[in-house]
Amino acid sequence: MSVKAKKTRKPNESIAVKILLSILIWGMGLAMIVPFVWMLSTSFKGVNDVFSFPIEWIPRRPTLNGYIALFSGRVSFVTYLFNSVKVVVIALTGTLFSCTMAGYAYAKIPFFGRNKLFMIKLMTTMLPGMVTMIPTYMIYSRLHLVDTHAALWIGSFCGGTFGVFLMRQAFITIPDSLIEAARVDGAGHFRTFWSVALPNVKTSVATLLFMYFLWTWNDYERPLLYLWSESKYTLPLAVKSFSDDQSTNYPAIMAANVFMLMPIMVFFITCQRFFVESLVSSGIKG
Amino acid sequence: MAGKGRRGLSIKARDNLAGYLFIAPSLIGFCVFTLFGVLFSIGISFTDWSLLRDFRDAHFVGIQNYVSMFTNKLDWMYLRASLRNNLYLLLVVPVTIFLAAIIAAIMNKAVFGRGAARAMYFMPYVTNIVAVATVWRALYHPSKGPINMMLHSLGVSMENLPGWLSSSQWALTAIAIVLVWKDIGYDILMYSGALQGINPEFYEAADIDGANGLTKFFRITLPLLSPTTFMLTILGIISSLQMWSFVQVIMPQQMGTSTMTLALYIYNSAFKNYRTGYAAALSWLLCLIVLAFTLVRWRTQKNYTVE
Numbered sequence: 283m284s285v286k287a288k289k290t291r292k293p294n295e296s297i298a299v300k301i302l303l304s305i306l307i308w309g310m311g312l313a314m315i316v317p318f319v320w321m322l323s324t325s326f327k328g329v330n331d332v333f334s335f336p337i338e339w340i341p342r343r344p345t346l347n348g349y350i351a352l353f354s355g356r357v358s359f360v361t362y363l364f365n366s367v368k369v370v371v372i373a374l375t376g377t378l379f380s381c382t383m384a385g386y387a388y389a390k391i392p393f394f395g396r397n398k399l400f401m402i403k404l405m406t407t408m409l410p411g412m413v414t415m416i417p418t419y420m421i422y423s424r425l426h427l428v429d430t431h432a433a434l435w436i437g438s439f440c441g442g443t444f445g446v447f448l449m450r451q452a453f454i455t456i457p458d459s460l461i462e463a464a465r466v467d468g469a470g471h472f473r474t475f476w477s478v479a480l481p482n483v484k485t486s487v488a489t490l491l492f493m494y495f496l497w498t499w500n501d502y503e504r505p506l507l508y509l510w511s512e513s514k515y516t517l518p519l520a521v522k523s524f525s526d527d528q529s530t531n532y533p534a535i536m537a538a539n540v541f542m543l544m545p546i547m548v549f550f551i552t553c554q555r556f557f558v559e560s561l562v563s564s565g566i567k568g
Numbered sequence: 569m570a571g572k573g574r575r576g577l578s579i580k581a582r583d584n585l586a587g588y589l590f591i592a593p594s595l596i597g598f599c600v601f602t603l604f605g606v607l608f609s610i611g612i613s614f615t616d617w618s619l620l621r622d623f624r625d626a627h628f629v630g631i632q633n634y635v636s637m638f639t640n641k642l643d644w645m646y647l648r649a650s651l652r653n654n655l656y657l658l659l660v661v662p663v664t665i666f667l668a669a670i671i672a673a674i675m676n677k678a679v680f681g682r683g684a685a686r687a688m689y690f691m692p693y694v695t696n697i698v699a700v701a702t703v704w705r706a707l708y709h710p711s712k713g714p715i716n717m718m719l720h721s722l723g724v725s726m727e728n729l730p731g732w733l734s735s736s737q738w739a740l741t742a743i744a745i746v747l748v749w750k751d752i753g754y755d756i757l758m759y760s761g762a763l764q765g766i767n768p769e770f771y772e773a774a775d776i777d778g779a780n781g782l783t784k785f786f787r788i789t790l791p792l793l794s795p796t797t798f799m800l801t802i803l804g805i806i807s808s809l810q811m812w813s814f815v816q817v818i819m820p821q822q823m824g825t826s827t828m829t830l831a832l833y834i835y836n837s838a839f840k841n842y843r844t845g846y847a848a849a850l851s852w853l854l855c856l857i858v859l860a861f862t863l864v865r866w867r868t869q870k871n872y873t874v875e
Contacts, residue, residue, distance in 0.1 A: 300678040307671065307679045311688035314749065318691060320714065321703045333712035335721070384594040393587025399595070406602050410810050410858050412834050412851040416612070416844060417605035419619070440597020471586035500696035503813045507839065518698045522817055525702045532706050539699040550694050554687050561754070562761035 325349070325536035332532045348533030352541060355524070357512050359541055362520040369434045369516055370498045376438035377445055377494045382487065384441045385449025386475045390461050400450070407443050419507060433508035434501070434516070438494070445490050452486035453479055489560035492553075499546060517542040613848035620842050633849035647850075649825030650833045654809060656740055657829065660747045661804035665797060667748070668755030673789050675756070676763040686760065690753035701818035704746050708732035733819065736826035743818060743827060747808075755800050762796040763789070798869045805861045809854065830854050 319339065324332055325348045327341045352359040387393065388400050419428075427433040456479055464474040480487070505519040515523065521542050525535045550557055577585070588595070613633055617626035637643045671689065675682055692700065707715050709732075716729045732742040770788050779787070790797075812831035819827050831854060838847035 296678065300680070303674050303678055304680040304685075307675055307685050308681075310671070311685045314753075315688050315691055317700075317703050317707060317749075318695075320707065321699070324706070332706075333709065333714070333717070335714070335717040337714055337717075380593045380597075383590045387587045387590035391583055391587040391590060393584045396587060399591070403594075403598060406598075408859070408862070409602070409606070410806075410831075410851065410855050412810060412812075412831050412854055413609050413848075414601055414605035415835075416619075416838050416848055416851070417608040418601055419839075420608065421600065421605075423619075437597065437601070439593055440601065441591075441594030446594055471582075471590070475590070496694060500694075502696060502698055502817070506813065506816075518696050521702065522698045525698075526820060535702050535706070539702060543695060543699055546694055546696075547691075550691070551687070554683060558683075558686065558690070558757060561757055 321536045321539055324532055325540050327533050329531060329533060345533075348531075348535075348537035349541075351528070351531065351534035352524075352537055355527075357515070357520075359517075359520065359538065361513060362515055362517050363541075365431065365514060366499060366516040369431050370495060372431075373435040373438040373498045374491055374494055376435060376440075377442065378487070378491065380439050380441035381445030381490055382449050382480060382483075383475065384446045385451075386453050386479055388446065388450040389453035390456070390458075390475075390479065391471060403443055404447065415507075422508065428508055429510045429514065430508075431514060434498075434504050438498075442494075445494065448486060448490055448493075449483070452483040456482050488556070492557065492560055495549075496546065609848045609851060612845045613852060615845045616843075617845045618842040619838065619844045626845070629845070633846045634853075636846070637850060637853070643846075646825055646828060646833055647830075650828045650830040653740055653826075653828060654830050657744060657747070657811070658805065658808055660744050660751070661801060661808055664748045664751050665755055665800050665804065668752050668800075669759055669790065669793060669797070670785075671752070672756045672759035672763060673785055676760060686753075686756065689756050692750045693753040695750075697814045698817055700746060700750055701814065704742075705733060705818060708742055710734050734823075736823045739819065739823065739827045743815065746818070747814075751804070758796050758800060759793060762793050766792050794869075798865070801865055802862060805865065806858055809858050809861065830857070 320337070323337075323339050323341060326344045326346070327338070328343055328345050328347065331338060331341060331343060388396060422428055422433050422436075427436065460478060460482075461474055464478040469478070500518060501516070502518040502522065505516050506522075509515055509519060512520075512523070521535075521538045524538050528534050612626070614628060614630060615626045616629050616632075617623065637647050675686060679685055707713050710716060710729065713732070715732070719729055720726065730738045730742075732738050766789070770792070771784060774784050774788060810831050811829055812835045815827055815829055815832050816835070822828065830850070834847050834850045834854065837843045837850060
């Protein structure tokens with residue numbers, strides 16, 4: 283009797299609960315994006331309207347002055363955008379080759395000392411980046427890479443541990459028989475890797491490129507360490523120095539932020555599902 | 569005969585050759601930047617070398633760098649303040665993780681438009697630190713910023729409004745709040761992934777026993793999420809202890825030592841004050857601290873699973 287009563291009551295109750303919980307989650311979620319909304323709306327405001335209260339979410343006197351300021355400084359933001367794109371494209375090329383090849387070798391080529399080498403590489407991820415920051419700077423400066431874009435992308439050709447690990451885990455799932463079949467047919471290791479193994483791990487390759495795109499595009503520390511000339515700045519460093527220059531010109535600073543975040547946000551919103559899956563899988567593996 | 573490949577090399581030799589060729593870039597990078605880097609860093613931590621000078625002008629100073637951070641008055645003042653601030657900022661890790669677990673659990677249960685909702689929480693995580701810092705600096709503006717205006721309209725008097733980033737008492741808290749906001753999305757995502765792997769029978773069994781939502785959360789959900797919690801705390805601790813650039817961007821003018829962190833102190837020592845040997849010594853202290861925290865967390869996790 284009581285069980286029956288419970289069952290008949292449940293659907294209504296659970297829908298009410300679901301609505302309440304949805305309101306809660308969406309409410310907090312909207313609060314999370316308030317800073318972005320503020321940024322976007324401020325970028326279209328005049329300098330004097332920035333802090334008017336109650337907040338003007340839709341500017342009453344919209345202006346593009348903030349955006350115009352981006353292209354009228356000593357160095358135009360178009361240059362910064364170009365620098366960022368250039369560094370990202372080269373870095374992703376390097377990552378693609380170094381990480382997939384190393385990952386494949388660690389997973390599928392039985393070479394001498396493979397597992398030991400891999401373990402050592404994994405263990406060094408525990409080493410704080412601060413420890414190698416000074417030696418790396420010293421090496422780059424001896425190689426005359428300071429104040430060049432190469433300082434930002436050269437490391438990507440050396441296979442980051444995260445990427446190598448991600449790709450190794452991906453290649454391990456390919457059945458050995460598939461690799462052996464290709465080898466028996468006379469394909470060399472490189473051909474087997476390139477035309478048999480790689481097409482089977484497309485999703486992981488996409489995850490790899492995506493994560494490194496995010497990190498390289500957002501990287502602020504390396505440009506800060508290595509770049510001196512303003513004309514070589516990538517976007518994050520450029521926005522930082524722009525915001526120091528313009529200190530109270532908030533519309534221009536926010537316009538610069540919008541300009542910098544646009545590619546990531548467009549990507550993030552259009553590929554949200556893929557993005558989330560990438561991160562969850564890479565997080566659990568890494 | 570059967571073991572020979574086309575070019576007369578044995579299969580084993582060909583595997584070795586190919587294997588090392590495939591990992592060559594990653595191996596070279598490892599040897600140069602990690603192995604050599606570690607040795608170089610240990611080496612210069614015993615010298616007074618500065619980035620601006622040649623190696624010939626560097627002197628061996630023994631363990632002076634390691635001693636002076638604790639005995640030199642100014643060095644110790646900076647180090648002590650950094651350690652205190654780092655400890656305070658470590659509180660961000662459990663707070664973020666706990667909030668994320670609750671939000672993820674609710675989301676997993678029943679929410680309309682879950683994907684879109686999750687994306688909103690996740691947006692700060694994909695945003696770079698420069699944008700985060702410059703936007704929050706404006707929001708935190710002490711006399712005109714939206715946050716203080718809101719507090720004022722809620723009845724906080726003008727004199728009692730927190731100074732946020734321009735007050736040495738509030739700056740660290742202001743930074744901590746931003747860090748929770750920035751990192752929570754990632755933790756929610758990881759928990760969502762883990763929650764989808766929980767067998768619903770656990771909850772059905774609890775329903776039959778008449779357990780309420782809270783009991784289920786604390787008795788079933790949290791314990792089953794403990795591997796994720798473990799991973800998130802380790803990652804959180806490591807990145808929190810190593811944070812410098814975010815503080816450097818959000819506080820262009822440091823107010824004394826009120827927001828100094830150990831990693832920022834290392835960066836400043838190496839690249840601003842050019843006490844590079846000293847900075848290397850500090851980086852090994854940081855390494856030791858990271859290791860200590862990780863080991864402690866490891867220990868407690870083991871005990872937890874044995875129980």
